[in-house]
Amino acid sequence: MSTPRSLLDKIWDQHVVCAPDGEQPLIYIDLHLVHEVTSPQAFEGLRLAGRKVRRPERTFATPDHNVPTTDRRLPIADPISRQQIDTLRNNCREFGVRLFDLDDADQGIVHVIGPEMGLTQPGMTIVCGDSHTATHGALGALAFGIGTSEVEHVLATQTLRQSKPKSLELRVDGELAPGITAKDLVLYLIGKISTEGGTGSVIEYTGPVIRRLSMEQRMTVCNMSIEAGARAGMIAPDATTFDYLRGRDFAPKDFDAAVARWKQLASDPGCHYDRVEIFNGGDVVPQVTWGTNPAQVVGVDTTVPDPASLETAADRDSATRALDYMGLAAGTKIVDIPLDRVFIGSCTNSRIEDLREAARVVRGHRVSSNVNAMVVPGSGRVKRQAEAEGLDRIFVEAGFEWREAGCSMCLGMNPDTLSVGERCASTSNRNFEGRQGKGGRTHLVSPSMAAAAAITGHFTDIRGWNYQD
Amino acid sequence: MEPFTIHTGVVAALDRANVDTDQIIPKQFLKRIERTGFGEFLFFDWRFLPDGSPDPAFELNAPELAGASILLARRNFGCGSSREHAPWALGDYGFRVVIAPTFADIFYSNCFQNGILPIRLDEADVDELFRRSQAGPYRLTVDLTTQTIRDDAGFSRPFEIDAFRRRSLLEGLDAIGLTLQHEAAIDEWERSHGVAQA
Numbered sequence A: 001m002s003t004p005r006s007l008l009d010k011i012w013d014q015h016v017v018c019a020p021d022g023e024q025p026l027i028y029i030d031l032h033l034v035h036e037v038t039s040p041q042a043f044e045g046l047r048l049a050g051r052k053v054r055r056p057e058r059t060f061a062t063p064d065h066n067v068p069t070t071d072r073r074l075p076i077a078d079p080i081s082r083q084q085i086d087t088l089r090n091n092c093r094e095f096g097v098r099l100f101d102l103d104d105a106d107q108g109i110v111h112v113i114g115p116e117m118g119l120t121q122p123g124m125t126i127v128c129g130d131s132h133t134a135t136h137g138a139l140g141a142l143a144f145g146i147g148t149s150e151v152e153h154v155l156a157t158q159t160l161r162q163s164k165p166k167s168l169e170l171r172v173d174g175e176l177a178p179g180i181t182a183k184d185l186v187l188y189l190i191g192k193i194s195t196e197g198g199t200g201s202v203i204e205y206t207g208p209v210i211r212r213l214s215m216e217q218r219m220t221v222c223n224m225s226i227e228a229g230a231r232a233g234m235i236a237p238d239a240t241t242f243d244y245l246r247g248r249d250f251a252p253k254d255f256d257a258a259v260a261r262w263k264q265l266a267s268d269p270g271c272h273y274d275r276v277e278i279f280n281g282g283d284v285v286p287q288v289t290w291g292t293n294p295a296q297v298v299g300v301d302t303t304v305p306d307p308a309s310l311e312t313a314a315d316r317d318s319a320t321r322a323l324d325y326m327g328l329a330a331g332t333k334i335v336d337i338p339l340d341r342v343f344i345g346s347c348t349n350s351r352i353e354d355l356r357e358a359a360r361v362v363r364g365h366r367v368s369s370n371v372n373a374m375v376v377p378g379s380g381r382v383k384r385q386a387e388a389e390g391l392d393r394i395f396v397e398a399g400f401e402w403r404e405a406g407c408s409m410c411l412g413m414n415p416d417t418l419s420v421g422e423r424c425a426s427t428s429n430r431n432f433e434g435r436q437g438k439g440g441r442t443h444l445v446s447p448s449m450a451a452a453a454a455i456t457g458h459f460t461d462i463r464g465w466n467y468q469d
Numbered sequence B: 001m002e003p004f005t006i007h008t009g010v011v012a013a014l015d016r017a018n019v020d021t022d023q024i025i026p027k028q029f030l031k032r033i034e035r036t037g038f039g040e041f042l043f044f045d046w047r048f049l050p051d052g053s054p055d056p057a058f059e060l061n062a063p064e065l066a067g068a069s070i071l072l073a074r075r076n077f078g079c080g081s082s083r084e085h086a087p088w089a090l091g092d093y094g095f096r097v098v099i100a101p102t103f104a105d106i107f108y109s110n111c112f113q114n115g116i117l118p119i120r121l122d123e124a125d126v127d128e129l130f131r132r133s134q135a136g137p138y139r140l141t142v143d144l145t146t147q148t149i150r151d152d153a154g155f156s157r158p159f160e161i162d163a164f165r166r167r168s169l170l171e172g173l174d175a176i177g178l179t180l181q182h183e184a185a186i187d188e189w190e191r192s193h194g195v196a197q198a
Helices: A007-015 A040-049 A079-095 A110-116 A131-139 A148-157 A182-193 A208-212 A215-228 A239-245 A255-265 A313-326 A352-362 A380-388 A391-398 A447-456 B085-093 B105-112 B123-135 B163-171 B175-180 B183-192
Strands: A016-018 A026-028 A031-034 A059-061 A125-128 A142-145 A159-161 A166-173 A201-206 A232-234 A275-280 A287-289 A297-299 A341-344 A372-375 A423-426 A441-444 B006-014 B070-073 B097-100 B117-120 B139-143 B148-150 B156-158
Touching: A007 A016, A007 A026, A007 A142, A007 A201, A007 A255, A016 B183, A026 B183, A031 A110, A031 A148, A040 A079, A040 A148, A059 A079, A110 A125, A110 A131, A110 A215, A110 A380, A125 A131, A125 A148, A131 A142, A131 A215, A131 A232, A131 A239, A142 A232, A148 A159, A148 B105, A148 B175, A159 B175, A166 A182, A166 A208, A182 A215, A182 A275, A182 A287, A182 A297, A182 A447, A201 A215, A215 A232, A215 A239, A215 A352, A239 A255, A341 A352, A341 A447, A352 A380, A352 A391, A352 A447, A380 A391, A423 A447, B006 B097, B006 B123, B070 B123, B085 B105, B097 B123, B105 B117, B105 B163
Parallel strands: A031 A059, A031 A125, A125 A142, A166 A201, A166 A275, A201 A232, A341 A372, A341 A423, A423 A441, B006 B070, B070 B097, B097 B117
Antiparallel strands: A016 A026, A026 A159, A287 A297, A287 A441, B006 B139, B139 B148, B148 B156
16 A cells, blocks of 8 residues: 555656756646746747747747737737737747737636636646746646746746645635635635745645535635745646536547546545645635735624734734725724725636626626726636626626726736725735735725625625625 | 855845735836846835835935845745746845745745845844844845854854755856756656657
8 A cells, every 4th residue: 555645746746857866856847838927038048048948839828917908909008018918929939839819819817718728737737937827726736836037947948946845735624605705715714824824835725615616716716825825726636627627628638538547636535744724614704805915804794903903013013014005994894995996807816707706796786986897807718708698798787897808907017007095806816015006905805795895885795795686 | 147155245124024026026117028127126116205216214225225235024025926027126236145034935936046045044033133233234244155144243143045056056057057967857757758759
């Protein structure tokens, strides 16, 4: 009987190319995703050294960070953004990399299009010059963000230098209450284990609550693993995963044989994790961040915390600084916080289920006259699907803007940004100072909570929502 | 890459935890397609007032810290985005060393690719360095050959670092060149895992 192994152990063992004495191991990379912001210097490095892309057929690119979400037929107004996207286009042509360009029907946020085209598969190692690469772990892959030098390394060698990360099991028992989403769950978990609780580790999410999540909900959870400091997040593949992948463009031709292989990946009973934390899904209420890191989060039914009540001096200092930046007073009820903007989108929450969830809240209501609200689908496919279902009309009739696919106001590299002092309910992943625009104030929430806030003009507990369906 | 052996420099103390890469280099500066020239944008939103003048309240703007090359900070430094623009900006500004109790993983790894040494020290030692750096320009010597950090007034601590990363910095190794020495092993892995040969 061999030693029980975790999902991480199995993928890791299979991908170690060599572990020479005195060096970090080299692991093989099955899939490399590329976007315009973190790749130009990597391609330039290859060019200067006279190197090629070792496996262009395992490398896929799309522009997402800089792209305008308004009319795509017009040239990009910002010349520097345009240059970065042109550079990606030229690099892909020169090095033979498949590009889903701005005018491609499949363009979208790299972490949305990978799974939806079936590029992302269980058991793979996947990297991208982007910290939210953890998203792909939802399908049982080992997927993590890397820097540009490592992008160049993977382009040139199809391998990466990595010491094996530690393993952290986050088990969620029980069940989520009605109205509670995957976003609430992951914000809750980050609030519990902190922004560095996962540092040096790969999180495996387990337990009945995780098993019951849909594929897209699992992506939301894994996506924010980096916000807990983790290298990656992953969920063992199961029938939900296989059903999701079946029939997708890049899914294996002999699908049943692949499923038989993938079924072997689940962590063995009794396998070792370096650390285990257990939570109860029933404890999770709708979450709202109040500060400037994602662990500064509370339930919608409570108040902005008093920094003086926090345990450590560093936490008190961070909280004081955060409240000052956010323009909030301790003790304010979360539901009394008024909003100027609402953003539904990002690699965390821009998939079809997210848009359905938001549209169900919006149906039959009007966006508050004080709020400017926008929906940015994660990909061209998500946009078309939403339009086929009439979701775009629900949003537009309620007063939302309905945009083209891209990262948009998650980080505001395109023209979609907050102005100084504007307060936004956002379904994205980071509430850092200035993230959505200098001086902008971001509160992270689920799509349904963002939609409800757009209607009422302030945070509203989705559990009491007046659905018009 | 410029090798790193021994470095002596002035310490800039940034008494904040969770300094994220969006603060180190805000997104509006990520559109450049070069690796250089990011130093003037380091900590941009903290460093400059809306009119573009330096904010006198920001730690790094203190006149005596001009030319500082060792950055001292609190926990979880470099969290957030994977942008290598963060160490590019720190390096271009003149930092060769960052000291903090903990670092975010991707940032930590990115530093080594750029000749910057991130050093993890115990929280108590970091506290001590913050205290010592309050009294005006404070200099530290960081010796990677002996893995020690010391000042002229009796502070001396060893620090931990992965042996391979240490060697890579000491020798300024070309990471890709080193990996390509193992090309036969990569070929063999691909053969045995059914990756089509070009």
